[in-house]
Amino acid sequence: DFIHALEEVKPAFGVHEEDLQECTKGGVLKYSSAIDDILNRGTRAIKQARESDRFNFSSILMHGPPGSGKTALAAAIGLASEFPFIRLISPDAMVGMSEAAKVQFIDNTFRDAYKSPLNVLVVDDIEGLIDYVPIGPRFASTVLRALMVRLKKSPPEGHRLIVISTTSSYTVLRQLDMLGCFNDEIGVPNLGSLDEFARVLEATRFSDAAGRKQVLQSLASVVSEVNVPIKKTLFNIDTARFGENPVQDLVELMVESTTPLRR
Amino acid sequence: DFIHALEEVKPAFGVHEEDLQECTKGGVLKYSSAIDDILNRGTRAIKQARESDRFNFSSILMHGPPGSGKTALAAAIGLASEFPFIRLISPDAMVGMSEAAKVQFIDNTFRDAYKSPLNVLVVDDIEGLIDYVPIGPRFASTVLRALMVRLKKSPPEGHRLIVISTTSSYTVLRQLDMLGCFNDEIGVPNLGSLDEFARVLEATRFSDAAGRKQVLQSLASVVSEVNVPIKKTLFNIDTARFGENPVQDLVELMVESTTPLRR
Amino acid sequence: DFIHALEEVKPAFGVHEEDLQECTKGGVLKYSSAIDDILNRGTRAIKQARESDRFNFSSILMHGPPGSGKTALAAAIGLASEFPFIRLISPDAMVGMSEAAKVQFIDNTFRDAYKSPLNVLVVDDIEGLIDYVPIGPRFASTVLRALMVRLKKSPPEGHRLIVISTTSSYTVLRQLDMLGCFNDEIGVPNLGSLDEFARVLEATRFSDAAGRKQVLQSLASVVSEVNVPIKKTLFNIDTARFGENPVQDLVELMVESTTPLRR
Amino acid sequence: DFIHALEEVKPAFGVHEEDLQECTKGGVLKYSSAIDDILNRGTRAIKQARESDRFNFSSILMHGPPGSGKTALAAAIGLASEFPFIRLISPDAMVGMSEAAKVQFIDNTFRDAYKSPLNVLVVDDIEGLIDYVPIGPRFASTVLRALMVRLKKSPPEGHRLIVISTTSSYTVLRQLDMLGCFNDEIGVPNLGSLDEFARVLEATRFSDAAGRKQVLQSLASVVSEVNVPIKKTLFNIDTARFGENPVQDLVELMVESTTPLRR
Amino acid sequence: DFIHALEEVKPAFGVHEEDLQECTKGGVLKYSSAIDDILNRGTRAIKQARESDRFNFSSILMHGPPGSGKTALAAAIGLASEFPFIRLISPDAMVGMSEAAKVQFIDNTFRDAYKSPLNVLVVDDIEGLIDYVPIGPRFASTVLRALMVRLKKSPPEGHRLIVISTTSSYTVLRQLDMLGCFNDEIGVPNLGSLDEFARVLEATRFSDAAGRKQVLQSLASVVSEVNVPIKKTLFNIDTARFGENPVQDLVELMVESTTPLRR
Amino acid sequence: DFIHALEEVKPAFGVHEEDLQECTKGGVLKYSSAIDDILNRGTRAIKQARESDRFNFSSILMHGPPGSGKTALAAAIGLASEFPFIRLISPDAMVGMSEAAKVQFIDNTFRDAYKSPLNVLVVDDIEGLIDYVPIGPRFASTVLRALMVRLKKSPPEGHRLIVISTTSSYTVLRQLDMLGCFNDEIGVPNLGSLDEFARVLEATRFSDAAGRKQVLQSLASVVSEVNVPIKKTLFNIDTARFGENPVQDLVELMVESTTPLRR
Numbered sequence A, B, C, D, E, F: 001d002f003i004h005a006l007e008e009v010k011p012a013f014g015v016h017e018e019d020l021q022e023c024t025k026g027g028v029l030k031y032s033s034a035i036d037d038i039l040n041r042g043t044r045a046i047k048q049a050r051e052s053d054r055f056n057f058s059s060i061l062m063h064g065p066p067g068s069g070k071t072a073l074a075a076a077i078g079l080a081s082e083f084p085f086i087r088l089i090s091p092d093a094m095v096g097m098s099e100a101a102k103v104q105f106i107d108n109t110f111r112d113a114y115k116s117p118l119n120v121l122v123v124d125d126i127e128g129l130i131d132y133v134p135i136g137p138r139f140a141s142t143v144l145r146a147l148m149v150r151l152k153k154s155p156p157e158g159h160r161l162i163v164i165s166t167t168s169s170y171t172v173l174r175q176l177d178m179l180g181c182f183n184d185e186i187g188v189p190n191l192g193s194l195d196e197f198a199r200v201l202e203a204t205r206f207s208d209a210a211g212r213k214q215v216l217q218s219l220a221s222v223v224s225e226v227n228v229p230i231k232k233t234l235f236n237i238d239t240a241r242f243g244e245n246p247v248q249d250l251v252e253l254m255v256e257s258t259t260p261l262r263r
């Protein structure tokens, strides 16, 4: 089992496991076939990265709505590679840095990622990395440039690198002419059908079987399907536990999340 | 009684009580059921923050028109948690700081908020914190980024944090792609019905019973409902006391506030 | 008499009288009932500022066309308060300062205005203070932020402060989301009817009774009412005195001012 | 005669005569009654500046198309005042200065202009002073602010100052909200009728009487009136002298100038 | 054979062969007549550069969609010239440099390119060099200016230089008024017909003859022609080798690449 | 003969001949009467500059499409003046300078141009000098201001200066309000009729008489006239010499240049 592997791998050198494992803390629930497809596509990419005769470099883009699970999936695929060098670039680490410092930081991390024979780099939340803000719009253009150069550059011979990037704004990346930097693109969807939601309810052991059934029935009487990111879904389930009437509260929270008020 | 608790709590350590109590100086009048709902939702969030097995972090957004009482309510909920660490981030403290200094300040306050087992942080007036101005529009994008990163980041294990933010511009936050930073949203409305106004009149002991009745009758003959923030309502009531004819002055002030001239 | 008081008051401490008296040098002619209303509203605000149990802070906005007399009226109301601390913040004093220096200057003046028990601050020409220019539009956003924070902040207990601000661009303030900073708004109009003009003519002793009558008759044959700020009106009257035919010159100048060529 | 006075005056102190006389080097030809009116209006303003009981400060704006003679007329009126302090602020002197240095320069010059009892300041080419460029548009906003403050500020008691400003872009000044800085406005037109052109031809002694007549007749057969600034007119007349056929060349040049190709 | 020559040439001095050969690592497959035409036009330009009596300088622009092979072709033409000085300017080398440093770098490289009698310079990815980003749009205007000056300037007498530039954004270059900098333009197309794809399949020895036939048949049943850059085509072929069903995977990948989802 | 003079003149002092002669290296072919008119107008301007009683300064603008020959013509006219001081300001010399340094450079060159009794300054490529880029649009506004001031300022008495400027963007100069800086404007057109092209073919001795005839006939069968700048025309003629079939290649190149693909 692909994901199961996660727990057994302890790469010897260069891995900042804590960071990436932090990202998958909530686990990867296989709540739909779309999740299986994503993990298979990830497996193929890792295999190519390890064995291809022609390319010692590839660059994958995971894109989907906020909270849909991109970071968790990218981290899971990266960790499952068992490559000796695995690392994460994320906006967290760079808050308050000047643009120049960010460029330096990115460049150094990429250079490090050329050092072992097999390397994985997770470049998380590209809009965050380039400080993209839709109003304006604004972004750090030197950071963007540094990323674009690095995302197209093979490591020196004898070294192999796969970069897995994530974004919540596919459109923005297209507008920035960044799509040419990726060799493949993988879409990550929101939770859709009530069946998928049922599987999450079960996996998180919400209430008891009767309670879960009631939730699904009540929900089905209001909406035909949900459109809620897995992250929000898991939080709603948790919040409801602390309400006075968990079953009713969860239904309300899921309905609110599916049809948010537009103010 | 939830709010009553406020007066008894004297947290032992790390609380900047003065700041937050300053924010609720005018009290929290329960002038409508909407206010009760808001306080209940706050109670549930605090309970989850204290007891959840799955999440040691949550982030709530209170939004509503200027003067509707967001800051007072956020402060009241925060203070009522009785958490040992309670603190406020507001534009006040940062006037005249460079962007870099602001980022530092925010970051330090968040780091402090990881230190005790149970922590509350009130992040007041997000537009103010990021120096948002509608003309342009302009804002401090590095401050925005720092906030966005912090509003999504869990504290280290063994620590729990709930962040309560406020904004008068829900739309702006959506345009800034900030809504994904919050786990829940609570709307705070203006004073609407004349009944609600009646309850405020009584609570503030304006004039005598006859005078209040006269105010309400005169008002009802001009407008069917008011649409005035609680803050402005309380100021109008006070201003009227110093006019030559308080009852008439108050009616005029409330009408002016309900239907402001558009110049 | 409200205005009469002006001449007798000599506050003991902290007043920069020269500055404010400079602003009312041309006097406050009671040429219409609108002027009386404005002065009454000012009186009530001063009274509330001195005596209110609930609020130790208020903030008033005077707005109207350029030259309509906002600064003179704000200064007159401020001086008439007889508060021990009376001071003026105006663009004059800040020409050539950096944005940071301006923020410092404003902040210091406000802090000073917390020192005596009763304080008045005239914040003159807000657009000027924030270097607002309609083309762009441009403005100093850190200065704007500093003002917005200060215009909403009560002084420490035991101190009372009333701030009287002026602006020629009510619309701009609304677009800047600044209106929420003021507890009350007072509009100042241009000179409108010929009667009002007649009162100004008399008060300034232009020509003799016959001359004034001739001016008014000639004017009435061309325009049914004027729309000229008091400041321009007083200058026109003075200019005409130096023409070869004062009566005719004044009529021409008032007509030009009422219907300016649009180029 | 107003202009005649120019040659006789030799103010004792503080005048930078060279600068201003340089501006009127080409003389002021009285080629139309509009020019007479402008000079009369100038005379009245100077008289008011010298003698008014109410105002010790005034500020005049001369506006008109490029090359229409604004600078020459402003300089002529200023020099004719015979005031002891006469000075010029123009973009020339400030090329390459930083914005801050420009603000300093302007401020110092105004302060100097408060030193003698009677002072004239010519503020030439306001768009140039504020580095206005229509594309953008751009301009130096701190310089603009410095000018706006100074153009509204009276000198200390005992001193009198008249400022005469020029601009080719009345519209821009209106868009910049600068018009409120001036007490009076004087328009300067282009050369219009062929009669006016005839007077200039004569005054400049172009060709002989027959040649001039031929120019006017040829021109009249092509255009019914010209629309050429006096500056360009004088240059065309000079250029034609060096062509192989001066009369024909001048007609061509005046037609080109009247109906410029729009590319 | 033009391209064959590549492998034999070892220029004596000043060539940074590694850089340029890196660019053609994947080879130049002659998969269509368009490729032949491009190479012929390149040959003529090199000949003119070497032998012209009138011009000792020329500047060629290669333009086409991302991944279409511009850089590989420019490098191949450059290397085939056998000129003693051959060098590459690309965004890679300049990541993180300040604008000023970039200008210096470009200028120095051009100066170096005047040193030997025959010089080739490949200026790769002009948008990248000037940090062009479509959102805004933004770009480094001093770098742009430096390039524009250098792309129009002949070397000193006795020296000959040909510059081969590449861009993915012909439109942007036109909007930047850069097209006037080039003496000739060469378009590089995407892979179009299935025949062209067949030739690439063969050259890369994908699967066996039967497998290739199957790929082409399956593809033909879905799309009548492809529109995929050679770079992406080669990557797809490689990826498919690592799937569980290479033939089917390749068809899917080519279809996805031809009709990308528009999100 | 005007142009012939070029070769004989060797001014004694202050001329940077190399620079200007570099600009006319390709010669000035008299391929149409428009070229004669331009040279005549240049002659008249030089004569006026040398001899006028009224003006010791003039400023001419040469404008036309890219490559139409503006720089070569400006340099030819300047060199033909035989003035003792002749110099060139062009973007070349200023690449990589800061804006401030550019202003300094321009100012110094103008000051130098006041030193001898007769001075010519060629100010080449104004858009380049001010770093104008259509996207934005952007430009160096302090450099623009410096130029505008200098282009209107006469040298001190006893000195004469003529400035000849060039631009490819007449429209931009109008939008920048720069046209008021020039006393005269001269348009430079592209090659238009096939006759003009024939004259260039002959002058450059392309192929033999039969070959030239064939070129013209083939061309005439495709297009009725060309619209190609002289610079591009001369380059095309040279390129064709190195093709396998020069006559056919030249026809193709001229057609491509006349009707460029719009991508």
Ligand SMILES: Nc1ncnc2c1ncn2[C@@H]1O[C@H](COP(=O)(O)OP(=O)(O)OP(=O)(O)O)[C@@H](O)[C@H]1O
Pocket (backbone or CB within 6 Å): A023, A024, A025, A026, A027, A028, A029, A030, A031, A035, A065, A066, A067, A068, A069, A070, A071, A072, A073, A125, A168, A230, A231, A234, B180
């Ligand atoms: N099948 C799944 N795929 C992804 N995440 C899952 C899945 N099942 C459970 N999770 C949990 O859901 C959460 C998804 O959050 P994650 O931060 O990965 O989303 P995201 O799309 O990166 O969000 P953001 O847009 O905010 O960056 C994680 O806590 C993860 O452990």
Ligand SMILES: Nc1ncnc2c1ncn2[C@@H]1O[C@H](COP(=O)(O)OP(=O)(O)OP(=O)(O)O)[C@@H](O)[C@H]1O
Pocket (backbone or CB within 6 Å): B023, B024, B025, B026, B027, B028, B029, B030, B031, B035, B065, B066, B067, B068, B069, B070, B071, B072, B073, B125, B168, B230, B231, B234, C180
């Ligand atoms: N039910 C209530 N809810 C909130 N505030 C109340 C209530 N009753 C009375 N108040 C008083 O009303 C005032 C509300 O002002 P507050 O500053 O909290 O509003 P706000 O929405 O944060 O305003 P702003 O948009 O300016 O930040 C406070 O002084 C508070 O004490």
Ligand SMILES: Nc1ncnc2c1ncn2[C@@H]1O[C@H](COP(=O)(O)OP(=O)(O)OP(=O)(O)O)[C@@H](O)[C@H]1O
Pocket (backbone or CB within 6 Å): C023, C024, C025, C026, C027, C028, C029, C030, C031, C035, C065, C066, C067, C068, C069, C070, C071, C072, C073, C125, C168, C230, C231, C234, D180
């Ligand atoms: N009733 C009046 N109200 C106000 N000003 C008056 C009145 N009567 C006379 N004045 C005189 O008119 C002038 C008004 O100018 P003031 O500077 O106050 O106008 P303003 O509206 O502030 O102008 P600006 O828009 O330029 O700031 C002052 O000189 C004042 O003394």
Ligand SMILES: Nc1ncnc2c1ncn2[C@@H]1O[C@H](COP(=O)(O)OP(=O)(O)OP(=O)(O)O)[C@@H](O)[C@H]1O
Pocket (backbone or CB within 6 Å): D023, D024, D025, D026, D027, D028, D029, D030, D031, D035, D065, D066, D067, D068, D069, D070, D071, D072, D073, D125, D168, D230, D231, D234, F180
């Ligand atoms: N009646 C006149 N009015 C103004 N200028 C005149 C007149 N007669 C002759 N002249 C001459 O015409 C020229 C006008 O140029 P001037 O620089 O004053 O114009 P301007 O409007 O200031 O131009 P710009 O818009 O370029 O600043 C001067 O040389 C002046 O001596």
Ligand SMILES: Nc1ncnc2c1ncn2[C@@H]1O[C@H](COP(=O)(O)OP(=O)(O)OP(=O)(O)O)[C@@H](O)[C@H]1O
Pocket (backbone or CB within 6 Å): A180, E023, E024, E025, E026, E027, E028, E029, E030, E031, E035, E065, E066, E067, E068, E069, E070, E071, E072, E073, E125, E168, E230, E231, E234
């Ligand atoms: N006929 C060909 N023309 C160009 N490249 C080819 C050809 N055949 C194979 N290739 C290979 O295809 C790849 C083309 O990639 P290249 O980087 O040159 O494209 P590009 O257009 O410069 O891309 P980008 O727009 O990303 O700069 C190279 O690896 C090259 O070796």
Ligand SMILES: Nc1ncnc2c1ncn2[C@@H]1O[C@H](COP(=O)(O)OP(=O)(O)OP(=O)(O)O)[C@@H](O)[C@H]1O
Pocket (backbone or CB within 6 Å): E180, F023, F024, F025, F026, F027, F028, F029, F030, F031, F035, F065, F066, F067, F068, F069, F070, F071, F072, F073, F125, F168, F230, F231, F234
């Ligand atoms: N009649 C002519 N007029 C101008 N240039 C000519 C003529 N005959 C030949 N030439 C040659 O044509 C070329 C014109 O190029 P030049 O650089 O002067 O054009 P330009 O309009 O300044 O171009 P750009 O817009 O790029 O600045 C020069 O090499 C010049 O020697």
Ligand SMILES: [Mg+2]
Pocket (backbone or CB within 6 Å): A070, A071, A072, A124, A125, A166
């Ligand atoms: Mg994520």
Ligand SMILES: [Mg+2]
Pocket (backbone or CB within 6 Å): B070, B071, B072, B124, B125, B166
């Ligand atoms: Mg608040």
Ligand SMILES: [Mg+2]
Pocket (backbone or CB within 6 Å): C070, C071, C072, C124, C125, C166
């Ligand atoms: Mg005022």
Ligand SMILES: [Mg+2]
Pocket (backbone or CB within 6 Å): D070, D071, D072, D124, D125, D166
């Ligand atoms: Mg002028």
Ligand SMILES: [Mg+2]
Pocket (backbone or CB within 6 Å): E070, E071, E072, E124, E125, E166
């Ligand atoms: Mg490339």
Ligand SMILES: [Mg+2]
Pocket (backbone or CB within 6 Å): F070, F071, F072, F124, F125, F166
């Ligand atoms: Mg040129």
